[in-house]
Amino acid sequence: MINPSRSLEQLEGDSWGAPPADATRLISTAYALRRKPVGDLSAEDLRLLLGQHIGVETLVPLALTLLEDDPLAEGDFYPGDLLVAVLKAPATHWPAHPGDLDRVRRVVEALPGPLGPALQPPVDAFRAAHLG
Structure with a gap:
């Protein structure tokens, strides 16, 4: 069981330190989110980290808990964007x-169907690759 009061850095035993001085906003945000307790990560936080393949082993189960309650849980982009980030986890994860x-x-x-153009292709690709 994952301790929700611990950060990815603590859970993985890997501190990244401060982001590089020339880091983009995305990179700076990812560095900051690695220090946030995983139980406090929002759908958007999970989407962002998983989209960068950061903390996949730890965060996919947390994201799935949200998605089991709401398959179309969303971060900042569109309904289902968290699911898309999960579906695009490295193929080796599954x-x-x-x-x-x-x-x-x-x-x-x-x-629910039908799915929109942002969600249908990744769902179809995942089904074809992993669900037969």
Whole structure:
């Protein structure tokens, strides 16, 4: 079980320190979010980190908990953007974490239809690659 009061840095035992002086806003935000307790991460925080493939092993289960309650949970972009970030986790994540795959399968099966143009292609690609 993941301790929600600990940050990714603490959970992974890997401190990134301060972002580079020339870091973009995205990079600076990712560095800051790695120091935030994972239980305090919002859907947008999870979307941003997962979109950068940061903390995938820790954050996919947390994102799936949100998605199980609301498959179209959204960050700052559009309904379902958190799901898209989860679906685009590295392909190696799913065989190594079959419980996560079962959970995401149930989330995808619960999606209302029809899906919009931002959501349908990643859902179809994930189904083809991982759900047969």
